[in-house]
Amino acid sequence: MSLASASHITVLSPGRYAAEIAPEWDIAGAANGGYLLNMVGRALSDAAGRGQPVSVSAYYLSPGKPGPVEIAAQVLKRGRTLTTAAATLTAGDRALLHVVGSFGDPSAEPGTQEPLYQDADPPDLPAPDECIRLEPKPPYPPNFVGRVDVRLHPDDAGFGRGAPSGRALLRGWFRLRDGEPHDPFISLLASDAFPPTVFNARLPIAWTPTVELTVHVRSSATPEWLACRFITRFVTGETLESDGQLWSPEGALIAQSRQLAIVARKPL
C-alpha cells in the first residue's frame, strides 16, 4: 500500500479526523513511528490551515496496530508566520501518540535559497545503486522495510551480516517505493525509517522504542532521494538519542531530527 493511502485522513468534524493504520507498515507488530507521525502531521497541518511542517514533536505512548484510529487536533496559536497545533492519535480509548507542531507556508522556490551559514557537510554516499538496499527479510526483517526504499552506505551495512562497523552511525539514501512522489511530510517518515544506529555498535541492545521524536523541516523542497545520516553519540544504561540529517542529492539540508529512545537490552 502506498504512503498516500496508508496515511490518508478523513475529516469527521473541525479538528477531528479518521484514519486507518495500514498493515505491513510495522516493525515486529508495532506501526513504524515515522509513519504514524507522517499521518498525524497531515491532520495537524489541515487543522492549522498551513501546508508546510516546520517543527513537529511526537511523544510515543502506546504501540500502534493495524485498524481504525482517530486524531483530535487543536490549534494553540495562529501567528503571522507560523500556526501551532497539538493532536492526540487514539485507537479506541488508547492514546498512541501526542504530537505538537508548527506549520508555515511553503517557500515559492524551495531549495534555491543559499544557507546564510553552514558548519556541516552532507554525507558522502555512493550512488543509490551502489548502496545496499534493505529488504524485509532476515537479518533485518521488519515489514516496514518493504514499504520504503532505504539503501545503506556499504561501510555501514555490515551489522546485517554480523559485522557491525563499531560506530553508531548509519548513512544511506531514502525514498518511497515504486516511484511514489514525495510531499512536504516526507521528512516526518524518513526521520524514523532507518534501522537503529546502535546496531552498528557492539552493544547488547535488542531494540530502541522511541520516547520522543522531533523533526525540524528546514526546506520545503521534496527531492526524489534524501541523503541521510543518523548518528548516536550517547548510550547510557537507560536511553540513547539518534540525530538525523536529511539532505537533497545536491547538498541542501532538508531536515534535522532527533529522537530519544529506550535502551531495551538483549535477553541474556
Added chain:
Amino acid sequence: MSLASASHITVLSPGRYAAEIAPEWDIAGAANGGYLLNMVGRALSDAAGRGQPVSVSAYYLSPGKPGPVEIAAQVLKRGRTLTTAAATLTAGDRALLHVVGSFGDPSAEPGTQEPLYQDADPPDLPAPDECIRLEPKPPYPPNFVGRVDVRLHPDDAGFGRGAPSGRALLRGWFRLRDGEPHDPFISLLASDAFPPTVFNARLPIAWTPTVELTVHVRSSATPEWLACRFITRFVTGETLESDGQLWSPEGALIAQSRQLAIVARKPL
C-alpha cells in the same frame, strides 16, 4: 529573586496550577524560555507524579510578561517506567507555551553509571574563574543574565566586544546565582540560558526567538556547575537550530538540547 521563588507553582485543583512570571527573568521584556520551561516542567512532573524529567518539548506561542499565569496539565499515559503529560501555560486567555514531557524516577545513585557508549567529548573549559562572567549590562544587557551565573570560554566571548569568533559556538559554565542549589529541573533552564550562538558568527541577525525547544535529561545528577556547549550548524534565511550539551565537571553527560529558532534580521 531565586529560581525556587520565581518558578514556584501552587496547586489549584488536580492538574491546575497557579504561578507568577517574576520580573527581571526577561530578555528585552520577554521572560526567558528556559525559565518558563523550568516552571511548566515542575507542574508536569507534579501532574505525572514522577520527579525526574526525561524528555521535555516546548512550543513557544507568545512572549511571557511578569504577572500571574496558570498551567493546565493533563496526563496522557502512565507507563511502567515513564509517565507522559502535556500542559499549556496561559496568561489570561493568552497561551504562552505548550509543553509535553515524559517523566521517570530519579536513579538511586545519579552520575555513578558509566555510559555504555560515547562518541563525543565534554567541552574543554578553563576553570570558572578564568572564564568571562556575563553581567546584565552592555554589550549584552538582558535582565535574565543577572539571574544566572554564565561564564563563557574566553575564546567564545569576543562577540561582546565586537570580535565574534566567526563560529556559531558558545562554550561555558552555568550555575544559579548566589549558590542556589540545583534540582532535576535545572537543565530545562540551562538549555536556554546562553546568548544566541550566532552572535559569534558574522551574520546580520538581531535576535533568535525560539519556536521549539526539546531537552533530553540523561542523568539525574545535579552538579553545582554545568559545563555547556551550544552550537549552530545551519542558518537558513528563516530558521536556525541550536544544539546543546550539558556535562558535569567530571565529564558525565547531564542533558542534551536542541531548539529551532526564527532568524530575525537586524534592521538595515
